[in-house]
Amino acid sequence: MSLNSKSSVGVESPVREPEPDESQRVERAGPRRHTFQRYALVMVLVLMIITFAVLPESGSAFRSPENVRAMLANQAVGLTVAIALLFPMAAGYFDFSVGAVTATCSVVAAALLSQAGLPLPLAVLVAIIVGATAGLILGVLIAVLDMNAFIATLGTATLLGGLIFAYTGGLQITSGIPSSLTDLGSLSVLGVPRIAVLAALIAAASWFVMGHTPFGRQLFAIGSNARAAALVGVRVTRVRLLSFVVSGTVAGIAGVLLLARQGAATSDNGMTMLFPALTAVLLSTITLELGRPSVAGTVVAIFLVAVSVSGLTLLGAPAWVGPVFDGAALLVAVAFTRLAAGRSNRS
Amino acid sequence: MDEPAIELSGISKSFTGVPVLRDVSFRVRAGSLHALLGGNGSGKSTTLKILAGIHRAEHGGVIRVHGTRHDTRDYSPATARAAGLRFVHQELGLVPDLTVSENFALDGGFPRRYGPAIGWRALHRGTQEQLDRAQVRVDARTPVRELRPSDRTLVAIARALRDSDRGRHITLVLDEPTASLPQHEVDVLLGALRECRDRGQTIIYVSHRLGEVLEIADRISVLRDGEVAVDIPASGASRESLIEAMTGASVEPPARRAPGEGDPVGPALLRVQGLSAGALRCADLDLAAGEVVGLAGLVGSGRTSLLRALFGDLLVRAGTVILDGQAVTVRNPAEAIELGIALVPEDRAGDAAFLDRPLWENVSAASAGDYWSGWRMDRRRERSDALALLDRYDVRAASADAPFASVSGGNQQKAVLARWFHRAPRVLLLDEPTQGVDAAARADIHRFVRAQVSGGSAALVASSDAEELAELCDRVVVLREGRSSAVLSGPQLTEARISQLAQEDRSDLDVPEQ
Incomplete structure (x- = not known):
């Protein structure tokens, strides 16, 4: 990717060979450069879709409705987890616990359904409340008690992972999951997987909350400059606390979706869900809305990863390609975020 | 002495087709203090950056430094340094936790002793010699943090000047050296710079504080819209003529209320009684509708504490705040905003x-x-x-x-x-409202504040700039050690009187603060 060219702004330029457009280089990245940068990932995504759809080795399989449906359904949980990550991220915090909270809620829902025999709506509600409570506790630790977010969320994630193991003994809860729930994970409406429709609804709601409500504005104001936000009347502690509660709630929903999709509760600690979500959210900061995370950018990033992994697998690439692609994308995303931060005074 | 130290001729510069500098030319006489003035967008910073080699001027311009002619095409930061230009920016580039010696060594290297070991004694001695030569009365072993603000600037200048002992001609370029200094520190610094100039040092001085430029400069060049608007000896300049040169129009002084109306008129809009918060210890103050009241005082006298406490941004230990006849408790900025209070922070x-x-x-x-x-x-x-x-x-x-x-x-x-x-807002709290702002914007800001209070609200302005307080305010309350120590109004309200009262006991309070 040629995004790199923008990094050479500023003081060192006159030492180089004089060029006719020297003055342009000193200027901050112009509007045209921004436009390119904003849509770079979208263009990469479109190019990938076209390439995989046209290549004879992968074309017919890639274009098949089954594959498209599988891609959409497989990304529904990942997208929801990423959205859970988005809220604290907008307020300037990395939340490493969303994967663990998602896994916990999935186990809670499964246990309530299969062990306690609770009716489905009640089990789902309790699972979501557990997620919201986890968010509330994290919010109190971080926003009220001013604990380091990195430590608090990583500690919580480890602790929840341990609790899951203690309860499940490393075995999946597979029995007693009602088919009405697993249908949500496997059936389609109008050709679109139900679970993907649900994830899209959550994404749309989050997009609205982040972009079109005072809460969203306050969230990003805090992310930009918490001190200035406080001095224009934002109740910083309250908004930060709320961002963690919203995050926990969405993670709770993601846990239910995970159970619906897999038909069984995981016995892992959720870290495997955290990293793709983190990748997507970080990629979103260099897409569409530069320098800050966004729902739309996250959707693009989720699909970028999904399309590439699906296409490469169809081309016969081995299973390790998925994590390698995720990792590489994350590094690229962070590198570009840092470069963008260096230019626009954002730390 | 007629040989110019620096001469710019025909310097032009455009950014993406927009001309920023048009045919700028001026010369700086060796051994003089030459002030460069200009508002925002005047091209002042671009000129400096071209002189430093950071920006490259368009073809055809000539930069002559200490008798050597440089084509703009091959003028780089390295050229500027080799030619003997030394820049000291507003951010001094000193590390507060390190000693003066260590800060010198960061720039010039550590003297060695026994292989990689640092020769500390040699370093301190060498640094002390350089400080003494620049007549900076500071011990090289002092951490920079403990120095008073003006001394920090002087240390940065001494560090920049250290090549001059090799008999080379050096020109010092100071970019807004006083922007963040309180008034009494400014006086100390200006005195030191004047001595420096008297010893034959060439200085280019960039500032927007007109008073100090008039006080210290030999010659003044004013940039406006990328051109040299005025280039005159300082003796022939006045505050009014400089503002006119910078803005292109004569500036009307903001309308002050008639003299004799110094005391608060009518019932107080805001009444502060025995307020203690932060550095503030039992301060009293009245603010009437339509009034602009100034807060003078040294750093640490409680000016900022008072504003922050009124805005709910600082815990109030004791005292009462009465707004419109009602005692109010403001616990956070959100509540202050609800009550119609606004704060423009420093x-x-x-x-x-x-x-x-x-x-x-x-x-x-x-x-x-x-x-x-x-x-x-x-x-x-x-x-x-x-x-x-x-x-x-x-x-x-x-x-x-x-x-x-x-x-x-x-x-x-x-x-x-x-x-x-x-x-x-009914009560407008302003903390250093024109710090780091050029003269034209400053006049605008004063006018806006006046217009705002004429609608029945009131403003409280904290400033370390006595000139600003004298210009803008109907009354000035002087704070000292967290208490209201004097109130000035009417004919007593002058720049000199404010400075005098604010600094009256500066010997007792002469502790540099961060």
């Missing part, structure tokens, strides 16, 4: 700016909640209101969508003021 970048957000969003930041229509944010109305405010308060920027960080200081400050004016 540290713009740290406390007021959303640097990465567009200019217009910065303007609407304090009112964003008002655009919630019950089911969504009315972004369109929010933006159009913000644009109208930018226009009304004459905020100039490439675009309202440009990031706040890309806008010049004066325009940033006007945007922050517009943010609060939009809420029509």
